[in-house]
Amino acid sequence: MDETKKTSRRAFLRGSAAVAAGSVAGTAAANGPDPLITELQDWASYTGAGVDETPYGLPIRFEQHVVRRNVEWLTASPISSINFTPIHALDGTITPQGCAFERHHSGAIELAKEDYRLMINGLVDRPLVFTYEDIERFPRENHVYFCECAANTGMEWAGAQLNGAQFTHGMIHNMEYTGVPLRTLLNEAGLGSAGELSDKWVYVEGADASSNGRSIPMEKALDDVLVAFKANGEALRMEHGYPVRLVVPGWEGNMWVKWLRRIEVVDRAVESREETSKYTDVYEDGTARKWTWVMDAKSVITSPSPQMPIPHGAGPLVISGLAWSGHGKITRVDVSKDGGITWQTARLGRQGEAKALTRFYLDTEWDGVPMLLQSRAIDETGYVQPTKAQLREKRGENAVYHNNCIQTWFVNAEGIAENVEVS
Amino acid sequence: MSKSPNLLLPALGFAALAVGVAYGVSTRNYKAEEAALAQLQAERAAEQAAAKAAEVSALEAQIAQVQEVAREEVRLAALSGGTLSEPAPEREGTFGLGREAHPQEIAAWDVDVLPDGRGLPEGSGDVWTGEEVFVDQCAACHGDFAEGVDNWPVLAGGFDTLADEDPVKTVGSYWPYLSTVFDYVHRSMPFGAAGTLTADETYAITAYILYSNDLVDDDFVLSHENFAEVEMYNADGFVVDDRDATEYAEWRAEPCMEDCKDEVEVTMRSVFLVETPPEGGSNSVMNPARDIALPSFTAAGPSFIPEATPQPVETAILATAPAEPEPDQGDALVATGEKLFRQCSTCHEVGPGARNKSGPHLNGLFGRVMGSVDGFRYSGGFETAMEEGKVWDEAELAAFLADPKGYMSGTRMSFRGLKTDEDQAAIAAYLSAASE
The missing domain is CATH 3.90.420.10 (Oxidoreductase, molybdopterin-binding domain)
Incomplete structure (x- = not known):
């Protein structure tokens, strides 16, 4: 979308939202020097862990929230069940x-x-x-x-x-x-x-x-x-x-x-x-x-998303997500910030192999105004990821499986995202 | 032939090795006749090697040709922006790997049953036997009448619900083939003791499930001979994937980029917020703001800026994650017991807030009268034990776990038990610790 074309209402909203943005850790230069820099830190003075402390390495403890998680009430027993990849916290394409x-x-x-x-x-x-x-x-x-x-x-x-x-x-x-x-x-x-x-x-x-x-x-x-x-x-x-x-x-x-x-x-x-x-x-x-084997083209914005709020307020923002298609390669991903009224084509990360995840980025400037974030994948067959309404029109709501609809996150002025459905 | 034996390695194997050895022997200063013998051996080996070499070079040429074709494919794919990996070479013949499967091995593993009945073992079972076996082996999860317990699958009923908002997909209402029932029950059930049902038991259970779905009368006997005669309600309820005609044709158009809609409204907010505690798992909590309206959007932006609603934020976004607690060596037995308890946790809960599942909760088990948990429907054996005032202690539990069905005839617990003293002691230690 053309960032210069702003209506007066949007400019007004931006002004009122700006109050909520700002105050971010690490930018305290105006209040004096950062003690993390001016004071000698333990890790810069004492020695760290030796080799072989963990013969098979695990993520550092600060990342221990990045784990698979289940939703207990979905199934009768964890023995016959499913859990979920923390895709919101990963980047690139390979899943550890x-x-x-x-x-x-x-x-x-x-x-x-x-x-x-x-x-x-x-x-x-x-x-x-x-x-x-x-x-x-x-x-x-x-x-x-x-x-x-x-x-x-x-x-x-x-x-x-x-x-x-x-x-x-x-x-x-x-x-x-x-x-x-x-x-x-x-x-x-x-x-x-x-x-x-x-x-x-x-x-x-x-x-x-x-x-x-x-x-x-x-x-x-x-x-x-x-x-x-x-x-x-x-x-x-x-x-x-x-x-x-x-x-x-x-x-x-x-x-x-x-x-x-x-x-x-x-x-x-x-x-x-x-x-x-x-x-x-x-x-x-x-x-x-039956025999609906192929997984159709699909995408989702992984950040911002409900588990990945925008922590920094208005300013430069990386919108990032994943796209994939069981029919071949992802050739294009579009992103909308207004629930599908206007779309911008995102930048593809390293081109994925056919039938593999492709990472996409929209490197943008956030004005601090609420957004309805969506992404839409297009694969090499020209198939365009459908909206939920398009899917429901064809299949109703009882299909259980193969839901590849466009996902919407509402992002409020504080940068907090919520799963929503839109018209 | 070539004088350089290693040119032929590794494909020539034995022959090349023989040439190498013979060559080495013949260069040493041995007695004349030994040298002559070695010379003879070398010549024979050389002849064999030559024949092998011809074979190998033909094979190599064949492989080279395949690989060249493959490389060309990769090159072409790379030119069109692909990242195809170079295909593995293939052979005209076989690699000679693996061994012939023994008929008994095939019989042991190849037990799948096709819709036309091929693959069925000989045997039979009637509805009444089926009910007995079902109550004994299946009812803990599926209910006495195949109605399903907790979240476990419902096997009966649900007729005429497939077009409803929440269709009830049972064997009767949904499954198109009877072969699937027999095949699955025989191979994969009961849960936790798969593969233990005999052919006759499986016919009987299948007959009982048919009866529960009003597909047969109570005097029905199912066998490999009349299997194909049973007609399932939803046999014609399926169509083969037709997305290419119904969806792809329509959804392969160039999409709209600007002014695609006049206005977008938020029609639904997330039902659940999901807390993600540091210890793992998740807690779903109702979204307190789900009825509060969110702004609509036009190309000009949102209609208003709503107040923020409190959200569960991932704990570890705060940079200080709690340190791992030091493991207590004294709790090793309890820890072992906790691991073992995973086998029980499908049906039993223990600890704060433990409820009855398909087995009774196990809080305060030791010292508790058998069969006495309120609201749990026990088998006859446990009801008798309660009337007699029998009390659970570690010795009784160990005896029960050593042979559940032997200890308590008629118990619905389909678990095979814990056989060793160590396991029984560990589970007892865990149950004591967990109910505190």
């Missing part, structure tokens, strides 16, 4: 494993590499069993992909519910995976006896008590699906499927089977619990849509 959201159906299990077995059976030439060591002997690839739970933002179908980007959009993480293409393993077992492949499926399941079986069409299985054993350079965490999980780029997180133990080539979808009774979208007339 230690704070990447968890979703378990029967709890996270401890499965040692030496106890790990992966079976490929069904319509293959040779049913095979691999050990963990076998997996590491196949040629491997590295890719960054987002993993988003189909239920991310699901609460918001019913309106503005939970106050925080972590809770509205935190069922997502983005990691660099190291893994073997599923195609390579399927070829090892041989697909000759499967005949025509276009109508075949692979059914994948995990080693945990839920087993969380899902059917994936062969075309996707032979495309970009990975059998991954490392994330962000290190072994997968227990809660993300150690030692081996499936990575299904751009598709709903439930298909990314953890503790992957079996891949079966079948001639139809199995129609398991997780692809019939769950992860299907009920529409207004009571019919439901």
